Amino acid sequence: MAHLLLVEDDTTFSKLLSNFLGKHGHQVKVCSNIKEAREALKSSDSNEPFEVLMLDYRLPDGNSVDFLKALRSEGNRTAAFIMTSFHDVRTAVTAMQIGAFDYITKPVNPEELLMVLREALNKAESADTKAAPKTRTSAKADKQSLEFIEGKSKISKQLYEYVRLVSPTDMSVIIQGESGTGKEHVAKSIHKMSKRSNGPFVAIDCGSLSKELAASELFGHKKGAFTGALQDKIGQFEAADGGTLFLDEIGNLGYDVQIKLLRALQERIIVPIGATQQIKVDVRLIAATNEDLMVNAANGDFRDDLYHRLNEFKIEVPPLRKRGEDLGIFIQHFVEKANEELGRNVRELSKEVMDVFHKYDWPGNLRELNNVIKRLVLLSKEEVATLNALPAEMITAMEDQQKPAGSDLKALQETHEKEMIEKVLQEVRYNKSKAAKLLNIDRKTLYYKIEKYHIE
Ligand SMILES: Nc1ncnc2c1ncn2[C@@H]1O[C@H](COP(=O)(O)OP(=O)(O)OP(=O)(O)O)[C@@H](O)[C@H]1O
Numbered sequence: 001m002a003h004l005l006l007v008e009d010d011t012t013f014s015k016l017l018s019n020f021l022g023k024h025g026h027q028v029k030v031c032s033n034i035k036e037a038r039e040a041l042k043s044s045d046s047n048e049p050f051e052v053l054m055l056d057y058r059l060p061d062g063n064s065v066d067f068l069k070a071l072r073s074e075g076n077r078t079a080a081f082i083m084t085s086f087h088d089v090r091t092a093v094t095a096m097q098i099g100a101f102d103y104i105t106k107p108v109n110p111e112e113l114l115m116v117l118r119e120a121l122n123k124a125e126s127a128d129t130k131a132a133p134k135t136r137t138s139a140k141a142d143k144q145s146l147e148f149i150e151g152k153s154k155i156s157k158q159l160y161e162y163v164r165l166v167s168p169t170d171m172s173v174i175i176q177g178e179s180g181t182g183k184e185h186v187a188k189s190i191h192k193m194s195k196r197s198n199g200p201f202v203a204i205d206c207g208s209l210s211k212e213l214a215a216s217e218l219f220g221h222k223k224g225a226f227t228g229a230l231q232d233k234i235g236q237f238e239a240a241d242g243g244t245l246f247l248d249e250i251g252n253l254g255y256d257v258q259i260k261l262l263r264a265l266q267e268r269i270i271v272p273i274g275a276t277q278q279i280k281v282d283v284r285l286i287a288a289t290n291e292d293l294m295v296n297a298a299n300g301d302f303r304d305d306l307y308h309r310l311n312e313f314k315i316e317v318p319p320l321r322k323r324g325e326d327l328g329i330f331i332q333h334f335v336e337k338a339n340e341e342l343g344r345n346v347r348e349l350s351k352e353v354m355d356v357f358h359k360y361d362w363p364g365n366l367r368e369l370n371n372v373i374k375r376l377v378l379l380s381k382e383e384v385a386t387l388n389a390l391p392a393e394m395i396t397a398m399e400d401q402q403k404p405a406g407s408d409l410k411a412l413q414e415t416h417e418k419e420m421i422e423k424v425l426q427e428v429r430y431n432k433s434k435a436a437k438l439l440n441i442d443r444k445t446l447y448y449k450i451e452k453y454h455i456e
Contacts, residue, residue, distance in 0.1 A: 001025045001026055001027060002026050002027070002051045002052060002117075002121055003026075003027050003029075003044075003048055003049070003050050003051050004021060004026050004027065004028045004029070004050060004051065004052050004053075004054060004117075005028075005029050005031065005037065005040055005041070005044075005050040005052075005053045005054065006018060006021075006028050006029070006030045006031070006054045007030075007031045007032070007033070007034070007036075007037045007053070007054070007055045007056060007059060007064065007067075008030065008032065008054075008056040008083070009032045009033060009056060009058075009059055009060050010056070011032065014030045014032070015030075017054075017108070017113075018030050020110060020113075021113075021117075024114065026117075029044075029050070032059075032060070033059050033060045033061045034059055034061045034062050034064075034067050035061055037053075037055075037067070041071075041076070049078070050078055051078070051079065051120075051121060052078065052079045052080065052081070052117060052120045052121060053068075053078050053079070053080035053081075054080075054081060054083065054117075055067065055068065055080060055081070055082050055083065056082075056083050056084075057082050057083065057084040057085070058444055058447060058448065060444065063447070064082055065082070068080055068082075072207075072208045072209075072210065073210045073211065074210060075210045075212065075213055077208060079120040079121070079123050080120075081102040081103055081104060081116055081117075081120055082102075082103045082104075083103070083104050083105075083106055083108060084103055084104075084105060084106065085105065085106050085393065102116050102119065102120065102371070103371075104116050105391045105393070109375070109378075109379065111378055111379070112375050112378060112379070115342070115374070115378060148185055148188075148189060149326075149329060149330060149333050151323055151325075151326035151329055151330070152325055152326060152329065153323050153324040153325050153326045154324075155318045155322060155323060155324070156318070156323060156326055159186070159315065159316075159317065159318065160189075162313075162315050163186060163189055163190055163193070163315065164193065166190060166313045166315070167189070167190045167192075167193035167194045168193065168194060168195060169194075169313075170194075170284055171284075171312040171313045172265070172284070172285045172286070172287070172309065172310045172311070172312045172313070173187075173190060173285075173286045173287070173310075173312070173313045173314070173315060174287050174288075174289065174293060174310050174311050174313070174314045174315070175187060175286065175287070175288040175289075175314075175315050175316075175317060176288070176289055176290070176292070176293070176314060176315070176316050176317070177288075177290060177316060177317030177318070177319070178290055178317075178319045178363075178365055179290050179364065179365065179367070180364045180365035180366055180367030180368060181317040181318065181319055181320065181365045181366060182317055182365070182366050183248070183288040183290075183317050184203060184246065184248060184288065186315060186317055187201075187203070187244070187246040187286045187288060188201060188246075190244070190286060191243070191244040191246075191284075191286075194244065194284070196242065196243050196244055196284055199240075199241075199242035199243030199244070200239060200240050200241075200242070200243035200244075201240075201243055201244050201246065202236050202239050202240040202243065202244070202245050202246065203246040203248060204217065204218070204236050204245070204246070204247055204248065205248045205249060206247055206248060206249045206250055206251075206252045206253050207248065207249035207252045209252070209253075211254045211256075211257075212226075214253055214254060214257045215256070215257050215260060215273055216229070216233060216235065216272075216273055217235065217236060218235050218236055218237055218257065218260070218261065218264075218270075219235040219237055219260060219264070219270045219271065219272050219273065220232070220233050220234045220235030220237075220238060220270075220272035220273070220275075221233050221235075221272050221273040221274055221275075222272055222273065222274035222275045223274075224274065225272075225273045225274025225275075226273065226274070229273075229274065232272075233272075235270065235272060237264060237270050237281050237283055238270065238279060238281060240281075240283045241281050241282055241283060242282055242283075243283070243284070244283070244284045244285075244286060245283045245284070245285050245286070246286045246287075246288070247285065247286070247287045247288070248288045249288065249289065249290070250287040250288065250289055250293070250310075251289045251290075251291045251293060251296055251301070251302060255303065258302070258303045258306050259303070259306075261306060262303065262305055262306045262309055264281065264283075265285060265306075265309050265310075266309065268280060268281055268282065268283075269281065285310065287310050293307050293310075293311075294307065294311075319362070319365055320362040320365040320366055320369060321361050321362055327357065327358065327369075330366060330369055331349065331354075331357060331369070331373065334369060334370050334373040334374070335349070335373055335377060335385075337370075338373055338374045338376075338377035338378070339377060341374075342374070342377055342378050344377045344378070344380065344381075345383060346376070346377045346380050346382075346383060346384070346385050347383040347384065348383065348384045348385070349376070349384070349385045350384055350385065350386045350387065352386070352387045353376070353385055353386065353387055353389075353390060355398075356387070356390060356394060356395060356398050357369075359398050360394065360397075360398065372390070372391075372394070375389065375391075376389045376390060377389075414453070417449065417453075418449075418453040418455065420439070421435070421439065421446070421449055421450065421453065421455060422455055424438050424439055425450075425455065432446055432447070432450075
């Protein structure tokens with residue numbers, strides 16, 4: 001049994017969901033907005049904290065991506081997943097960067113929900129047993145590398161040529177690529193092929209670290225160094241001694257921590273917070289980012305000196321839509337993996353499903369493909385998976401894409417609607433309440449349309 005917090009403003013749906021989860025032995029606290037959720041989190045018993053947060057994306061007093069961002073920066077690391085419509089998948093992808101474990105598209109399929117919940121609970125459990133949440137150690141690195149697919153496209157061959165080239169050296173590496181392209185996988189491969197492969201591989205997701213906690217997480221602290229430092233803590237730099245430290249989403253580190261990081265890299269020593277003695281460390285650093293750190297450095301958002309220290313070698317991991325023939329190889333791989341995990345026997349995807357997969361642009365890259373395939377396999381009782389097992393909206397999106405815009409009434413209406421919203425937003429200087437009133441729609445609908453049409 002798990003203690004879950006469900007934040008959902010659709011009361012019928014939340015009742016349905018909590019009954020369903022209750023029947024599966026879980027204890028669910030339901031809140032209908034962010035304010036209530038905050039109160040529930042505050043008053044949750046420290047003996048029985050929430051193990052998983054299940055968040056509807058659009059809530060009456062904000063969206064759950066911002067909510068989760070705020071929680072993470074306050075140091076809350078409870079496993080969380082976001083429930084979203086298919087149109088918001090791009091937003092959900094952002095959510096994963098700030099430490100949501102996963103997302104699930106609405107309408108929620110019960111079996112899929114249980115699967116995602118099970119995975120979130122496993123994650124919560126493994127985080128509990130480690131020095132820090134979101135820190136992954138070498139045992140997992142080994143297991144995952146076995147499942148690694150390189151691909152046959154030209155762009156993938158070049159990628160792995162670079163990986164093999166840089167692995168045996170001790171150079172720092174920046175891995176750049178969109179969310180879900182496999183940056184962590186690449187980092188693990190570099191570690192495995194390096195002379196440090198017998199040492200630890202420690203991964204930290206800087207996106208889920210609050211500014212206050214980042215320095216202590218990386219460099220450790222002494223008991224009493226700050227409120228809440230109840231005992232000495234070893235930092236991840238020390239934990240990675242003799243091995244590789246992988247800093248995911250490094251662009252999220254605050255300026256102060258960046259200075260300390262630079263010093264640790266240049267002088268190979270660290271000083272835990274509140275300590276007086278220096279500790280020698282021998283760590284290879286690999287950093288990942290989905291932004292262009294060079295641009296951030298030029299804008300002053302990232303320290304120039306640190307950028308150059310890290311950028312001894314740069315590897316770009318291509319988005320899935322640019323990996324051409326690899327798509328088929330990844331599909332096969334993920335289907336086999338899902339069959340094994342879920343005890344299914346899907347042998348083939350129907351031609352229609354393959355068509356959709358080839359046309360779709362996969363904004364969440366390999367992670368999204370993996371998720372969609374898991375769902376597809378889960379819902380397919382036969383050997384051939386058909387369109388029925390794909391999210392309905394994915395198919396509609398593909399159909400819409402294929403229609404010629406000139407004669408497509410819906411597309412014309414949507415273009416008109418987008419222009420109208422943009423015009424009104426400009427008129428009221430982006431005051432969304434006023435804009436919603438003028439457009440005669442509620443705020444929630446306005447937010448939905450702003451996202452749908454990618455209005456800045
Ligand atoms: N080469 C690969 N072969 C098989 N599976 C892969 C490969 N690369 C990535 N994956 C799978 O794709 C998913 C995303 O990979 P990963 O976490 O490495 O991406 P990422 O770019 O680091 O993501 P993020 O930007 O969110 O940190 C994982 O489920 C991973 O197992």
